[in-house]
Amino acid sequence: MRIGYYPGCSLQSSAREYDLATRLVTRYLGVQLVDIPDWNCCGASAAHSTDPFLAVALPARNLILASEMGLDVTVPCAACYHRLRVAQRELTHDRDLSEKVAEVLGRPYRGTVRIYSLLETMTGIGLEQLAAQIVRPLKGLRVACYYGCLLVRPPGIGCDDPENPESMDRLVETTKAETVSWGYKNECCGGALIFGAREVALRLVRDILRNATGAGAHAIVCACPLCQSNLDLRQGQVNKMFGTNFAVPVFYFPQLLGLAMGLNPRDLGLTTHFVDPQRALRVVGG
Amino acid sequence: MLLGGKDKPDPAFLEAVVRASGQKTLAHCYQCGKCTAGCPTTFAMDYKPNRIIRMLQLGRKEEVLGSRTIWVCAACFTCSTRCPCNIDVAQVMDSLRVIARREGKTGLGRGVVLFNDLFLLSVRRNGRVFETGLALSFNLRRKTFFRDAELGRFMFTRGKLRFTPDRPKGVRELARLFAKAEEKVEE
Known part of the structure; x- marks a missing residue:
């Protein structure tokens, strides 16, 4: 399978291990990711809270680039995925807007690109095929699969069920890790507020960590660089602010798959986490 | 009421x-x-x-x-x-x-608005968000110079902070999008 790849800005820096693990695991599984050349930022929540034209025009340019390559696109970041999907909807329904975008960029978007989240692309490989690649089962590891908001909402834009998504659970279960049932799997981590209204965002993070550990999880698995950065990198700030002592490692789902496929933890970027995953992995002899 | x-x-x-x-x-x-x-x-x-x-x-x-x-x-x-x-x-x-x-x-949303403005400025200049520059300029403007200093140090040791922005060639096209957006606001 060949598919266009839109990494997004975070995967070049704060979430570079998500990029590493994604490229490594997809290559291992025979999926060829083709980088969209010259891609630009999707604008994220800054654009849609500020200017409705930019909110669509910024992602639209990436869709045009992908359509010129003749490929569909897979997106590892939930926020980018959301913005690309919304832009596609708007461009299809608002002819006036799509003409304006085409005029400024000097080329039209023909609406032919299908946009997938990385989670969908990986699930699409087939659970049996994935299970066949598992050489190092993670038996004994209990994880909470965390979907967050923009990956699954709103309906029609997100993938999976907006209220009780399960695709990541099924995917992770191919590694023989156990997934817990918990109530915060699709609650928001406050990614958009972490700079502008930090005290609000950190409380959301605390509640998610508390619910995951309360459900008996050794670790959280996620599919978004903003979620991971809030839950992992800022866990120390949460502990300081609320007097808690969380030490929950937060994996990106391709990292966990790669680990179970016997790939090198260092190559999967497992040494770059704030909360060292080694302790949690000890339960599986890691 | x-x-x-x-x-x-x-x-x-x-x-x-x-x-x-x-x-x-x-x-x-x-x-x-x-x-x-x-x-x-x-x-x-x-x-x-x-x-x-x-x-x-x-x-x-x-x-x-x-x-x-x-x-x-x-x-x-x-x-x-x-x-x-x-x-x-x-x-x-x-x-x-x-x-x-x-x-x-925007009185009660000053922090959020400043962040969004600096974010878009970074996109306008670089085509992609330059996270390090964005965090630094936010802290400078809010005069919270040492906010996240510890986290920044950690990220640096793990190779998660870049020192230079990554500028795709399409920055010029983006400039046109931003100019158009400003035009539309004035309409």
């Missing part, structure tokens, strides 16, 4: 918000409160989301635009997913932020 506020009703405001947010109508809201029940940030809001919709129905422009609510909305779309009247509440909040900005009413 909503009937006796000091805010003069402005029916045109409701119309403007309905149009900007692409809703058919906000009139169908019957205050079931599902949006508020599912909202993760109500603890920080002055008016809960269902009340914002009611205030919009009553044309209470100043109170809505001056609220803290619109700036602590996390844009997570739980409200929009659950509304039995199919109101895209998160999109309404988005439109309210855009309108509040245009009218210079």
